[in-house]
Amino acid sequence: MPEEMRAACAEAGKVRLLLVDDDRNLLESLRRLFKDDFEVFTAESGQEALGVMATCGPFTVIVSDLKMPGMDGIELLSRVSRASPDTVRVLLTGHADMQAAIDAANLGYVYRFLTKPCPPEVLRLSVEEARRHAELLRDQRELFALKRCKVLLEGIVRGFSTLVEARDVYLAGHQQRVTALALAMGREMGLTDAEKETLRIAGLLHDIGKVYVPADFLNRPGILRAEELSVIQMHPEVGYDILKHLDQNWPVAVIIRQHHERMDGSGYPQGLQGRFIAQGARILAVADVVDAMCSHRPYRPSLGISAALAEIEKNRGRLYDEAAADACLKLFREKGYSLGDGSAEL
C-alpha cells in the first residue's frame, strides 16, 4: 500500500475496527456507536470489506452481518481467518440463521456471534472483549517469539562455547566450570537475576577470542615465547570484537573484554583499575584464576584448590575484587563448594 494511503488510514493510537453490513442506515449507527473509541472503517459488502482490509488493514476486530448479497458474512470471515488470522471476528446474525452461525463458530471462523437486533451496550461489550482477546493473542505470540529467541540464543552460546573448547584440549569444560563458580559467587554477592544471566552468558563465552589463537600455541607443552604469549593475550579483545554488536545495553562483550583485568591495573588488555572494571568481569576473573590453577596446563600439572584459594586470599583487594574473593573463599571453605564439571548448575 502506498505510504500516503496508509497515512490517510491511520488514526493515531486507536484500535482499528471494520464494520460490514449491507444496511447503510444500520452501518452508520454502528459507526457512531464506536467512533469515539475505535478507528472505524465500514464496508457495505463482503467484497468491499476485503478491499478495505487490503488497503487499510490489518484490523484488530471485524464485525460483519451474516446475510448480505453476494458474499455472505461466513464466507467473508472464513476468508479473513485465512488472510488475517489475528483479526478477531464477530458475526451479527438473525435468529433464523442461528445454526449457520454456530457452525461458523465451530469451524473457528468466528470468535463470537450476536443476534439481531443487538442492544448497543451488548455490541459494545462484545467488541471490547474482542479487542482484549486480540491483545491477549498478540501478547501470547510475542511471548512465544521471545521464548524461541531465548532457545536460539542458548543454542548459539553453547555452540560457540563448544567450538572454542574443541580447539584447546586444556580448555575442555573450563568455561562451564568458571561460569558455575561465577554464578555461585554472584548469588553470594546478591546479584540480580538479570546480572546473573549476563554473567552466565559472558562466562560461557569468556574465552571465545581464543578462536583467533593458533591451536598449536594453545596445546603445545612447554613455556610459550613472548610473541606467542602476546597473541594469546589478545583473546579478550578478540572476544569483544566478536560479540560487541550484541545489545549495547547488555554488557556481555565488555565483561569478556575485561576478564583478565586486575584491580591494581596490572591486567590486560586495557590495564583498567578497580571500579573501572565491570563487576561481572571482576567476578569472572576470580573464578577463572581458581579453575585455571586447578586445571592441568601444557606447561604444568594442576596446582590444586588449596593453592588456588591461597592465591585469591593473598591478592584479595590488590589483584582481585574483595567482595568476589570473599564470596569465592566462603563457597569453598564454608559451603563445601567443589568445581565439578559445572554443567549441573547451568
Ligand SMILES: [Fe+2]
Ligand atoms: Fe581468558
